[in-house]
Amino acid sequence: MMSLKKYGSLMLLLFVPFWVAGQQLKVEIEGDANFSNSLIPVREAGEDYSSTIEHESSLYISVLYVNYFDYWFNPNKKWSVYVHKSDIEWNSDFTIKARRTGNGSRVNWFAPGVNIHDGTNYQEISNNPVYFFRGRHGIAYIPLSFQLSGFSVTMGAKDFETSLVFTVYDDW
Amino acid sequence: MTFRQKNVGWYFYTMKFLSAILLLIFIALVPVFTTGQERQADHKVNIEIPEVALLGLVSDEASQVNFTVTAPNEAGSPVDFSNASQNNGVWINYTSIIRSQNHRRKVMAMVQGEIPAGVHLFVEASEATGVGKGMLGKPVGKVALSGQATEVISDIGSCFTGKGSSNGHLLSYELEADNSANDFVTLEHSQTTLHVVYTLTDYN
Structure with a gap:
């Protein structure tokens, strides 16, 4: 009887970290977001670059549970994704916008169906986090598209780079 | 046991x-x-603007400039070069993208063909006008053209002039008698066709 209690407590203790871990979500990004190939070259003397380029990028974002057991025990977790940029070598005349071009896919065969909202219209990404989209449970490979505008030949030949930061928050 | x-x-x-x-x-x-995984992920977005140097000549009319020197009406009068100044609406358009902020480019002009003896051909670019932006070039002034490349527009940075006539620099040509020579001695009746070639180039 004593040993049953002991092992019961031990098992309970074992599940504490799983439960704690169950509150955790992570965000992963895969793909490429290089606008250089989308830049339409200046073909005629006297021209400037066309001011806006759209990049149907092959960039995908996944919101996943840190702990795999949550897909069973805590499948309906709500979350929201915020986005901001952190400039490395950037020009203040640039405007970068992002939108979600698809719903993504289920993380695995026993995960519930995809439940995702907002973020389908272009919205500007600034240096302060802004709400992007929200969803429930893990969703993999949500495709994103970007639009870059405001560049000109007057900026000179240069490599511009910024870092897009996606943050996932619990609940919405 | x-x-x-x-x-x-x-x-x-x-x-x-x-x-x-x-x-x-x-x-x-x-x-x-x-649980040590990040709730945040970042991804680099980059764009590379390459160096560009494009120059073009545009004109609403034919880009050919014709000079006809008037023959004197009276014996003993000089050949009249007073009408030998033409602005045929030829504009220089250019797009220049430079990597270094301190580096500059220039427009050079040279003649292909032989300028008739006893005359000089001059060109002058106007100040840049139109929709252009950036570090547009400065006209050097009236310069004599020859077989050697001569600077016509200087100090061009990263800029664009705009495309088409009324954008960029308007070119004016002038034909003058060579006063330094024995004037009429070298002049002869002829019809000559010359090509003026413009190049957008870097300062060394």
Whole structure:
């Protein structure tokens, strides 16, 4: 009887970290977001670059549970994704916008169906986090598209780079 | 059971118990380790603007400039060069993208063909006008054209003039008698066609 209690407590203790871990979500990004190939070259003397380029990028974002057991025990977790940029070598005349071009896919065969909202219209990404989209449970490979505008030949030949930061928050 | 057999049994059970505890601790820590994942992910977005140097000549009319020097009406009068100044609406358009902020480019002009003896051909670019932006070039002024490249517009940075006529620099040509020579001695009746070639080039 004593040993049953002991092992019961031990098992309970074992599940504490799983439960704690169950509150955790992570965000992963895969793909490429290089606008250089989308830049339409200046073909005629006297021209400037066309001011806006759209990049149907092959960039995908996944919101996943840190702990795999949550897909069973805590499948309906709500979350929201915020986005901001952190400039490395950037020009203040640039405007970068992002939108979600698809719903993504289920993380695995026993995960519930995809439940995702907002973020389908272009919205500007600034240096302060802004709400992007929200969803429930893990969703993999949500495709994103970007639009870059405001560049000109007057900026000179240069490599511009910024870092897009996606943050996932619990609940919405 | 001997003392030695008892000791071995105790050792065996202790090790088994410790192994079980260690395994449990390991299992318990696995999710704790996995929670170290980031709730934030970042991705680089980049764009490379390359160096560009494009120059073009545009005109609403024919880009050909014709000079006809008027013959004197009276014996003893000089050949009249007063009408030998033409602005045929030829504009220079350019797009220039430079990597270094301090580097500059220039527009050079040179003649292909032989300028008739006894005359000089001059060109002058106007100040840049139109929709252009950036570090547009500065006209050098009236310069004599020859077979050697001559600077016509200087100090061009990263800029664009705009495309088409009324954008960029308007070119004016002028034909003058060579006063330094023996004037009429070298002049002869002829019809000559010349090509003026413009190049957008870097300062060395």
